[in-house]
Amino acid sequence: MAKREGSTKNNKPPVVTATDKRRLRREEEIKKIESLGQRALTLANNGPLDSSVKLFTELPISELTLQGLERAHYAEMTEIQHKSLPYALAKRDVLGAAKTGSGKTLAFLIPILEILYRHQWTQLDGLGALVISPTRELAMQIFEVLCKIGRYHKLSAGLIIGGKQVEEEKAIMGRMNILVCTPGRLLQHMDETAGFDCDNLQVLVLDEADRILDLGFKKTMNAIIENLPRQRQTLLFSATQTKSVKDLARLSLERPEYVGVHEKDRFSTPSKLLQHYMTVELPQKLDMLYSFLRTHANNKVIVFLSSGKQVRFVYETFTKARPGIPLLHMHGKQKQMRRVEIFEKFKNTTKAALLCTDVAARGLDFPAVDWVVQVDCPEDCDTYLHRVGRTARYEASGKSLLFLLPTEAPEMIRLLNEKNIPIKEISPKGNKVLNVSKQLQHFCFQDSETKYLGQRAFVTYVRSVFLQKNKKVFDVDKLPLEEFAESLGLPGAPQVKFVKRKGDKNKSYEDENSLLKDEREQRRKTRMEEIERENTADTCIDSTVKTKADKMFARKNANVLAGHYQKLVDHSDTSDGEGDFTLKRADHPLGESDDNSVKLPNIPSQELSKRQLRKMKEKLIKNTRNNRVVFDDDGNARPIYELQDEDSFRQQGDVNKMVDEFQQRNRILMDEADVADREADQMRRKEKRIRRKIREREELGLESSQTLAVLKTDDFSGNDSSEDEAPRDKRSIRMAASDDELQTSKPKKQRSARVLEVDNSAMTLEDQEQLALQLLGSG
Template sequence: MSPHKTKQPEKKESARVVRRRNEQAAIEAMETKLKNPESFGDSKYFNDLPLSDKTKDGLKKAGFTQLTEIQRKALPLALAKRDVLGAAKTGSGKTLAFLIPVLDILYRSHWNASDGLGALIISPTRELAVQIFEVLKRIGRTHTFSAGLIIGGKELHVEQERIAQMNILVATPGRLLQHMDQTVGFNCDNLQVLVLDEADRIMDMGFQRTINAVVENLPKQRQTLLFSATQTRSVKDLARLSLKDPEYVAVHEQAEHSTPQKLTQHYVVCELQDKLDILYSFIKTHLKSKVIVFLSSCKQTRFVYESFCKLQPGIPIIHLHGKQKQTKRVDIFRQFTHKQNAVLFCTDIAARGLDFPAVDWVVQLDCPEDAETYIHRAGRTARFDAEGHALLMLVPTEKEGMLEELKNKKVPIEEIKIRANKQQSIQTQLQSFCFQDPEIKYLGQRAFVAYMRSVYLQRKKNIFKVTELPADAFAHSLGLAGTPKIKFVKKAEKAVGPVKAAVKDISDKEDEEVEDEGTQKAKTKYDRMFQKRNQDILSEHYNKLVDYEGDKLGDGDDDDFMTIGRADHALESDSDDNMKDTKADNMSKRQAKMGKKELAKRSSKGEKLVFDEEGKPHQLYEMEDEADFLKAGDAKAQKDAFISETGELMKVADVDDKALAKQKRADKKYKRKMKEREARDMAAEEGSDSGEYSEDDDDDEMDQESLSSSDEDEQHGTQKRKWFQKASDDEDEGSSSKKRVLQVDQPETIQDQEALALKLLGGL
């Protein structure tokens, strides 16, 4: 009998299989729509674009719903896996224009952890990389990709342990190249998308070698996205990155202005030495604003920050520059982001891409290197259709060239004047700070040198003219007593005016020849020490600490003040002249041979000054005006009040003095008694040790003869000789008060006792 065959029921498909099938269908639908990306050029919302559901969900949770102009034009092209060059104004939303394609392209490729690195985003600064990574986390929370931030600031081995597992990397060029060279197992062979944010800055000379080395490690079959506010279109740069038929998207290229419409821009022409005064006055009148101040160097940023912290303008002050540690820079970035009213002193490290919310003013204290840098700096305010203000400070030598640059870049800017009655001077306070705090003085010297060097190194010499800057006045405005000497300024002077430099050299040689004809002064080691100059820091006035030339009689033009010139006729005695000349020569020779201490004794003494709270100098002891003196009453009333007040103080002091004297006497008496007690104890110990034991008795027994004699002495009331008394026969015989003792045998009978009594009577 054959077995009965039953029909098996069909298995239901699992939810995972269904989900994968639906995802694949959605991906194919998106691929079909993106074959014609130009059809999405009029989209207004993210939901109108062919994006994955996970990306749309992340954008909705992050609060992004409406497209900006750059996103509307660049996103469809980037989603279609085309190379894009995107240029748009600052604050126009370029970050989302490349982050959304990165997420969706990897999603459509079913990218997972085993596939390795799929997208690489390179940023020129660490702060901008941190900001990009924060936005990536917000919109990519629903995706399953692993993302990492490689910017340095941490130990290399900590990043090496995880970098090989990342699908998306946000990195700075230097740190990325370091991992490519040193991290085992890290490769970019499967890279799908390369993004360069602020591409014009990355492609310039500062990152040229690094970017070339990075690109060599990347596969040529990839998609490349370049975004910046001022985009590069150099054929050489595009060839380096292996771009294939790139789409150039410049949404504001035909715009009337290259800066945001709601950005109000002004410039001020002022002298170099007045910049800090104007800045302080500006801050004092904008205490309820959020301000960013750009300077040209890290040393300037730190000096201005430390000085303004001491001035206490009444608003929180923060500083950000490249010399700070990475963790501190990130903390400062986040701290300023959450501040409502604050002033941030920074370098160009914060000029590109950083999104500080609600910035009211951008003040460019130092002139930017070009118009592009100005646009990036000013773009920190008036972001996303918000209002903002920008102020540029120019010295007279920079005005013409910089305004021409801005005009060519279609930057609308107007001049404003500073009200003299509203301007406050802080030069006296800075001088006080430098006088009291050596660190502030050192920072001021470094800031001076750094600013002069930054001007000297600029490429556009029609704007930056270091030889025409008022160096002495600028150093004085920083609170410095003298102007630090720097070599490159002399080189610039020679390059600008060789004829002028030649004339100066000839005059210097003539002065040296005239000096050689006069009296030669002996050179000592102290002379050579004070003639040495540190070309970077020390000031010229340090060389004048010891003025040997001033010791000569009749030398130099300075001696003409309040001196009597000799007439042209001969004096009565020529011998007197010879003696005076000889005496002067001898004095100069002696001074040359003097030591450092002797010169210090003979030199004029310095004058000690004190500074009040406003930074004004005063003498240590100053006489009071009569009017101020009489405010407290006439002289007799003040005298009586002083005597009365002092008398009360003296009474209190007298009571305290008497109590103190009494205590001292009691202590002295106690110490004297203690010394006497110690002396008695010591004498008793010495007396008990002397004469009690016989030196010749080996059995340590008592000497009977000495014992009997001591008993006899006790009976007659005599005392034993102390350790400090002399045992001389002359003293025993010469003492009239000492009684004689007869040596007799012990009496046994009455007759013997009577005989002993007669002897004693006869001895008396």
């Protein structure tokens, strides 16, 4: 029996608990992770992948990432992914350069997910990967792709860009494993957010690295890099990659792998991109753009301009002119939500024209763009490549058109040819070109807001040309500014501080400044020669006077005086100094100080211009103390208050007694003034009552036979009380049409009243007022 039980116990399979299952799964997962790491190192050490390897499934990538790629419909690798992924998966620094639309985004997002997965990264480990983008739209696009391919990973990801509430971002910063951000907002969180920690950072990615590392983001990136750990993996991707030793040293790269795609290609742009340029005069640019949009109304077009003010002006005016194609506009001054709305709307549309600045030139993936039109010349070839890269993405086809001024075309075409950019010249069809300048002029005339936008567009365009480094291409002195302003619908060219115009030619600031300096020097020499001739000639000014002020007063270049000074001329004087006059100013350094007045030199009344008179007055005001003066009978200016010294004041008597006398004297004067004020107030009230009574009588419309009956004595009793304090019936005027009515209307109790019968047929308003005043006196 015991043996049977024992044999049964030995044959029973072991019980596997849930804990054992979890432990087994972890061990298997760890083995897979280690295997992925070893395969990645082996792959990187073996050099570039064989050209036969094309699928993502052939790479050492986890099942979670492969599921995300399959769900997002990514199966085959592009060339940049084929060359860079083996090094990036092996945790090596990579510099990747490839044409636009070649799949650089997946080339750095897949390594981020794989490296954090191999480290079994959780929210408790903090920030593991950082992706920095130069623009908000590109950051949003990267974040969208990350969410698609990383949906099966247990990693948290966040988008940190400007234009959103900072407090909401601060609350989630400490829980993010992957951050996609712009440089400015990232630095703000580094400075302000207490829970933000980058000490465990594993991967740093710079998308459009050449743009981030240039002067525009130099200070911001330096501050960000100082807060990041030096032991990290760094991935740099761009269409035009930087190889500057200084930039690479700033990023602490360790033996980076340079992956250049399309370097051996004949051309720097996609083979399916057809590129054209057109030589257009500056005043005809908007006409040509309007004509292009009218003839391509069924296409999807991106139009690049050099400034946001130009984008706004063209958008507002073309919307009114109706080119026949839906218009959208995007620039850096728009609010974030508005830019997101425009970005999504243009992505989902099939035919529209997007007017934008270079904010949309890098990295943005707009599907099925037919044309890229560059109205303003790009600053360099790299900017040109980024702009045209919005079309012909991956294996699609596209077209581009570049407007060049006659002064820009030769040098710019030479630079493009040096970069192996195939571009052909085309000419517009004469019957297709429309004139829109008249409409723009009409819009500016009707709306002051449109006119202001046109002025700002003019100034910003001229400034953009002026600030460009390549002066062989961009020459602001050769721009026809007047014609350009007219093409925008403006009545005249706005003044630009850094560009001066003389006649029909445009002069730079330096040339114009030297010209003005020569003119001033010539005028100064001419003026000095005139002064010398005047001093040597026998004039009414004494030849012994050599002061600067006298020389100024002796000039003979004008014969008009201000009206104020003409009144001071004594025309009746027939002495030797006929036509002269003298001004006196108190405490002026040019005058005599013994009589506390200032005597200016005799000035011929016909020899002062308005400018000389103004300069003389300014000098007098500058050198004169701000003292109020009075003039005595002799015309001498003296201060209002002439103070005595203390000793002479005390000799006049006791100080307290003089103070009492002064107060008593002024108190009497104040009492007298109060009495006069009261009397004047009483008279003013009486006159007011009289005017009111006369007005009431006129309103009753009494005829000429009617008489003024009774003015009650209560009205003229001299009472100081106001009108409102008296009873209403005591202020009334009793009227009677005849003597009989007057007799019957008299009360039984006789009052002391004066009754005056007057024929009102020939009385005017003034006569009535005189009558009322007589009654007032008799009352």
